[in-house]
Structures are given as C-alpha cells and as structure tokens.
Amino acid sequence: MNEILKKLSAEKDHYKDLFNFMQEAAVIGTWEFYPKTDALSWSDVTKKIHDVQLDYEPNVETAINFYKPGLSISTIQEKLSRALEHGEYFDVELEIITAKGIEKWVRSIGYPVFKDGACIKVFGLFQDITEKTNNALKIKIQEEQFRASFEMAATGMALVDLDGKIFRTNQALAKTLAYTTKELIGIFIKDIVHEDYHDIGNNAADNLLKGHQDVFQHELRYIKKNGQRVWCWSSVSLIRNDRGKPIHFLAHVTDITKTKTSETRIKSLLETTNSQNKRLLNFAHIVSHNLRSHSGNLSILLDLMAVEHPNITQNDYYPLLLKASNNLNETIVNLSEVAVINTEIDQQFTKVKAYDIVEIGIEGLSGQIMDYNVTIKNEINKNITINVILAYFESIVYNILSNAIKYRQKNIDPEIEISHENNEDYHIFHFKDNGLGINLNMHKHKIFGLYKTFHEHEDSRGLGLFLTKNHIEVMGGKITVQSKENLGSTFSIYIKK
Template identity: 40%
Template sequence: MNTQDDYIDLLNKTSQFANMGSWKVDLIEDKLYWCPITKKIHEVSHDFKCSIQQALNFYKDPVSKKATSIAYQRAIKKHQEYDIKVKITTAKNKEKWVRSIGIPVISEGKCIKVYGVFQDITEQETQYQELKRQMSLLNDMFLNSHMGVSFADLDGNLFKANRGLCNIFGYEEKEMLTKSFQDLTHPEDLDFSLTYIQQLIDGEKTYHTTEKRYKHKSGKTIYGFLYLSMIKDSFGKPLHFMSQIIDLTQQYETNKKLKSYLNVTTDQNKRLLNFAHIVSHNLRSHSSNLKMLLNLLKIENPELEDNEVIAMVNQSVNNLSETILHLNEVVMIQTSDRKNVRNLNLKEYIVNTIETLSAIIKENDCEIIDTIEEDLAVNFVPAYLESILLNLISNSIKYKSKERRLKLNLFVKKKKKYLILYVQDNGLGINLEDHKKSLFGMYKTFHNHEDSRGIGLFITKNQIEAMGGKIEVESQVDKGSTFKVYFKNEA
C-alpha cells in the first residue's frame, strides 16, 4: 500500500469514532468511494453506488453546489486543498449542513486522486445561525435603543456607545468615544460614583443601580437612571464596564413644575381656608346679632309678633344661621386634623346611632337588620362616623315608601383596600339618570319632604373623602337605595 492508501484506511477507522465520513475519488478509474458514515450522512443504503455526477445532485442549494464544484475543480487543476461548509439535501429530502474537506493526490505533476472528510455539522450550524440571529438582534437593539448603552474600560474610558447615549448627552459618536464616565458625571456626584465603581472592580457587587446627575454637551445638568455592570472573563477577572442609562431629565423637570404648582395650590388653599374661617366667623357674629336684635324688637313691641313681615324676617334670619352652620361644618372637614383619627368599633357606633334614632324608628315602624360583626373596627374621626351613620340611616327613614314597611339592611363586605359598609333600604329610591351628577351636591334635594335641606349627603361625602374613603350609590325609583361607604382598610 502507498502512503495515501494507508492514510485513507486510517481515516475510515477514525470516522467510526468521530462520526466523520471519508470519501475518495479515483480519477484514473473514474470511481467515487464513500465510507459507511458518509453514506449514513446522505441517508442512502450501505450498498449504494455513487458516481461523481450523482454526488453533485445532492447539492440542491445552488450556492452550495457552485462552491463544491469550484473547490473540487481547483483541487484537480490547481492542486489546492479545500475545507468548505455547504448544504446538502439527503436521499430522504432532509437538509443538512456539512463540512467537506478535500485533499488532492499528485503524481508526476498530475492529480490522480482526491480524498477527504465529510462531517454532519447541522446541529452546530443551527446553533451558530441562531446565535448569529440573536447577536444581530442584540446589535440592532444596541444601536437603535432610546436607552443609552456604552462600554468602558476599567479606567472609565468609553470605547463603544450607541446612538441613544449620544442623543442623551448631545455628542456625535466620535466625540462620545473621547469621553470618560468622569467627564460625563456631574462634579457633585463624582465621589459617590467612584465608590460603587471600585466596589464592582473589587467584586463586592455584580451590578449597581442609581439615579444620578450628568453633564450635557451644552453644559446643562441632565438626570438619568443608571444600571452599571461588570463584564468578566471566564476566570472572573474584570474586563470592562457596561452601562445602561435611561434619560429622566423630562421627568425631573415635570416633577419640579408639579412641585411648584403644588406649592402655589397649597398656599392658595391655605388662604382660601383662612378666608372661609374669617367669613364663617364674621357671618355667624352678624347672624347672632340680627337674631338678638329681632328678639329685642319683639320684646319691646309685642304687637309685632303677628306681623307678617317680621315673621318673614325671622325665618330669613333662621335660614341664614342654618346656612352658616353648614358652611362652618364644611370648613371644619377641610381642616380636619389626622390626630383625631381613632380605631373605632363599627358595630358599637351603629348600635348607638339606632338608639339615638329609636323614637323615629318606632314611630315609622322600621325593621332594621344589622349583621355587622362585633369586633369590626375602622380608623376614623369619631364625630365623622357618628355624622355619616346618622345621615344615612335617618335618610332611609325620612324617604321611606308609604306603600310598604321600611326594611333597612346594614352589612359589611371586605376588599383588599377597603372595608365597605352597605346601607340598603326599600324606600322611595332616586332617579340616578337625572340626579347622579348632583346627588352629593350642596343644597341638592330629590324628594318633596318638608325636612329636606340638601346638605346631609354633601357633608357625608366630604367627611368620607377626608379620611381617604369614598361613597357610592345604587338606586331604583320605588325599589330602594343602597349606599356603599368605603372605609380605607389600614390593617
């Protein structure tokens, strides 16, 4: 045997262990030889006999067929070895990626044989193509992301930066790559920045996040959220930094404006409350004086007791006093101190309210069903809770239907954020299509009742909202109403 044949024999034996097929073309005899592994790769039978032309037919991909033909002809004519990656279509019509190596055998200046190796690399190539796709995707994200992304050496000098970072700082890419993180960081934040950078280098941290100030090209201060991480080699040695920056400048400027508006609004509210206090105090004094003068006038002139004009003046003074009282209640709600909040047993307050209203409950033959738990508590101002319960229960009695006995259900449901008190009756009901928007308005009434003032629900809503809660209503005319009081659950 010659040296080439020995080498080919060695390749055949090695292929069985390395899953690599060997092949040989004898140009003198015009024969092609495939080893069993090569046949297995092509998915043909063990006794398959193949010509050179038939072998080329497995290359249905035109690019692969052309590359194989060129490489094979160069091996024969120019005596060049080749190592190429191409795609074949097997006998079972399955596409595979293969590595094809060809080595020409030269005798007396002429190629007499070509032998080589055939290896199935489909799995590796599929993984490579997927990795290439992902790398391309990551590169597109890096280049086009609005987030600023950069890489810097251990001294902080930038060597790669995306368009997003350039836009944040106002630099062109070439300018950006002449900068270091020290150049970009606000001077007052530099010492703190150096501290966490050293922690990353020393391995005390794997990443660091913070909001910090930076310097724009124009000299203005900008704000950003930084995610900084350390890239290391396989031995854990620090190589370089990767930073991701989200521009928060607009958010900071918006917050600054909001704070300014809030300060102005707070100041205006304080002035309005002071004005309301002064007005309610002064009006109350004048109202009291009017009432006192009117009483003195009637004492000194008893004949005026039956005077129609005096009676009208007296009614107007009484109405004025009541209005001032209501206004004062509203002012007191708006200036409520959270220090007055207590942990209150809801059941006890409902029982007390029912006892307070026991006379009118009996007079109106009301059935009250209270299923509230004994130990249920809410955080609330005591006076507010008394007022809310009194208003809602007395309203149910006041606006009962004459067609049926009043039935009032009191029960509670619990939600994550709220404890909800239901006050449900079968009274007159409210036309919500007409009155929903004005239901809780001041001096809004919906029934012709002599005691209607239109202030109770207004005050109730303000008291509930002052404590962080809310009130809702469901109602049908001549069916009844359900008021739902949402107490903020702070448990």
C-alpha cells in the first residue's frame, strides 16, 4: 500500500516536474485568481516574465499595473471585469513593463469558472511573445518597404511563379507594356515576350532553378498589349525560401527602346561617315591623277606656245588664258593638300618646345618681316613642351603668322604678339595682331571654310585657315578667333595636353 502511495506520489512529482518543464520551455506561465478572497497567485514562469523574485506575492492591483499605460492597461482591465461579471473568456496580446523596466509583449489568456451564478475563480496562461511579435512587426515593416519600393519603382518589376505566370507586378511594367497591372496578373511571361526569345528565357529559367546561375540578364523583345514590340533590358533572379527551395522569380524589366534606336542611328551614321571618307579618298585620287594632268598640260602648252610663237603673247587673250591656267593649277594644288591631310591619318606625335617652333616660323618669314617692318614678340615660355604632329604645328604657326602680315593695315607697322596660357585640358597659344581684322558678324560662320575670302586682297584665299583648322582638329585641338575690323585679330590655338 505504502509502495503504491509512494509510486503515485512519485508520479505526481513527475507530472509536476514535467508541467514546470513545459512552462519553462514554452515560456508559458500560469496564474489563478480567487475573487472571493482577492487572492492572486503566479507560477514561477509568470514571475520570471515579470522579472520579479520567486517569493514575490502579487495582487490584482499590482498585477494590472505591470501593463503598459494606455491601450494595454485598459484592455486587461476591461477583459478581466467582463470575465468576472459575464464569464467571458479572454485571449489578448498586450504589452507589459517588467520590474526591471523592460517592455515585453505578452499573451494573456483567462478562463473564468462560475458556480451558482458567481465567479469563483479565474485561471489563465501568461506567455512571453516579445520575440515573436517583434519578428512579426519586422516582417510587416519589411513587407511594407518591399511593397512600396516594388510598386513605386521606376523600372518594371514582376513576381513570376515557377510556372511562368505573373502574380504580382507594378505600375512601371504595366506602363511599358501598355497593360494595367490588373490585366498583367495571371498572364504567362511567354505571352508578353517575343517568341524569338522563348528559348533563351526557358534556358535561363532552367539554369536559375538548377542553381547554375544566380541571375539572368539579357536584352529581350517584349510585346505590348497593342502588338507593338519593345526592347527591354531584363534581369531575372530566383527567390528561394530559407531551406533553399525555389519560391518564385523576380524580374526587372527596363524599356531600352530609345537607347536601342539611338544605337542604330549611330551605327548608320558611322556607315555614312565611312562611305563619305571613301568617297573623299576617291575624290583625292581624281584630283591628284586626272585634274592635275589636264591643268598641267594646259600650262605647259601655254608656256611652249609663248616660246615658239612669241608674238602670240601680245594678243589680249594670252595673259588672261595664262592667269586662268595658273589659278586652276593653284586650286588643284590646294585641293590636293586638303585631300592628303584627310588621308594621312597615322602621323606621328612628337614632343616639341612651342617657343622653338614659333621661332622657326618667324625665321621662315624673315623676308616679309624686313619688307614690311614687322615686329613679332614671342612671349611663350621657353620650357613649354607640347605633343603635336610637328609638320602640322609648323604649318599652323606659319599660316597664322603669314596671314597676320598679309592682312596688315596700310600705314601701320604690323605688330604680332604670341602668348601662352594653360587650362586643364589644353595649351592655348594666342596670336594677336594689329591688322585689318575681320568682321565676325558677317563672316563668323565661314571664316574657317574652304575658299572663303573676306578681304579684297590680291592673293587672299581662305585655304590657309581651312588647312589650319583641319590640322588642329586632326591633333584633337581647336581654334577660335576674336577680331574687330581695323583693330586686329587674335587667333587662339588649343593644343591638347
């Protein structure tokens, strides 16, 4: 008998332990309240959740005061009084502030027990759900953030299930494809992608599912609701759950029709330019081979005719014919020069001292400098080194200096000043003269054009400036001009650093 009692007692202890263990493990405490005596008792776990000592003795008032002021406290008060008065069961999630001042989310469950129409006891469960609630809140916030960034995104986005059906999408994608978002839901991806790209898409999905690839990116042609095609940059990734099982695809779709169109336009422009270059070479060939031989013949015929029949030179027509022939020759020589510049692309760049090249240019013009009493000040720092095609730079300097002398003012001794300045990208050389100047209002657009002449000068020709501009541009630089009539001109040459 004793043994049986002992065994029962032992089992009872055993169940008690098990019960405590379960409470601890689930962080679920219990409580009991007897309205008649106002006695409240808490289990150990309940006490632990409140952060009080195990010998703490709660009463209804202190217990309620643990609830966070506001919604939590008013809710528990209401629930408890309804349980006591009407026998209503309650199950609420509320916030408490523990004895240590820590805020916790708790689930409080209460079962009222009635006897003879009066409540004799309320017993309940008390569970710490802080972590769970915080996680839920976090997820809720994340979900909200995702929703906002998904729906407001400037790029088209879609969540696509593993069968290839869209189940969520945004405004941007709907706009690109001229659908409404509602219409897109339930549509298969293959129905909005051009059939030429179905194989690529299927392969990509396969690779993503097999884990061969993390993300698939490609230019794809989509089909709008109205049947029009639209080029889009697509980026698709596979979303997996925490166990690595695929859940759905996330697709980003950006309309690149504009980029695509301008790309095509650039390509066709390039082709045009290439064919124009070829024609120019052809033109250079015609100039050098055909035109030159005819004009050369003409001038040699005139020359020999004068030797053989000297009296013919007395004819009024002869000097005019000779002049026309000479002009023709000169024009052809100049045209050939231009053609040659445009075909000699692989000229070598060398490092030279700008000061020295200008001095060489001045030396080359020494005859004219003496004849017209020209003063030239070369104020370039002697150490400035530039990287140029030497022949071009020499020709540029020579052309600008000789122009400055050629277009001098009558009765004023020509003065030319050459200076240098730096900016981030260029060496800038200024050639300032006190010559005739150019009416830029009238001539600005044609100043560097082929055969544009703006001075009534005996041997004026615009070719020099045209060549100069060409030379500078071939070296990646530029030329600008400032000028006032009868005051002079300043040509500024930009040489790339």
